[in-house]
Amino acid sequence: MLATERGHVEIVQYIVSKYVGVNEVDRERRTPLIIAAINGNHEIVRALCAHKAIALDYRDRDGYSAALHAAANGHIQVIRELHAFRADLECTLPNGITPLMLATMEGHQDIVKELIQAKVNIDQRTKVSITNLHIYIS
Numbered sequence: 001m002l003a004t005e006r007g008h009v010e011i012v013q014y015i016v017s018k019y020v021g022v023n024e025v026d027r028e029r030r031t032p033l034i035i036a037a038i039n040g041n042h043e044i045v046r047a048l049c050a051h052k053a054i055a056l057d058y059r060d061r062d063g064y065s066a067a068l069h070a071a072a073n074g075h076i077q078v079i080r081e082l083h084a085f086r087a088d089l090e091c092t093l094p095n096g097i098t099p100l101m102l103a104t105m106e107g108h109q110d111i112v113k114e115l116i117q118a119k120v121n122i123d124q125r126t127k128v129s130i131t132n133l134h135i136y137i138s
Helices: 002-006 009-017 032-039 042-049 066-073 076-084 099-106 109-117 132-137
Strands: none
Touching: 009 042, 032 042, 032 066, 032 076, 042 076, 066 076, 066 099, 066 109, 076 109, 099 109, 099 132
């Protein structure tokens, strides 16, 4: 966990090569992949995603996956890595908010474009029937 938080790519790669704790969680139920996504460290995301046992779509205590965190925080390279390893880019928070909606809300147009190019559902609705278009025009 600490190597992920501090961005030590070589240490993470070594740990991954030894099959140690790739899905270990901290107090907030964040995995190393989620921490790397939050921090925008695409090299660590790539190293972790390459591990055959990685839980790509695991959710933290708040219901966020690595893709949701990356979209909310504007980490385009992380989104690209997750897409390359086939993470779920249409995952939702408990209220139905998607990565596309988070990127739109936060003004991350590069991520919006990337997700649309990845062919995510642009018409997906939240639990209260809000679409990405509603978010965009509000």
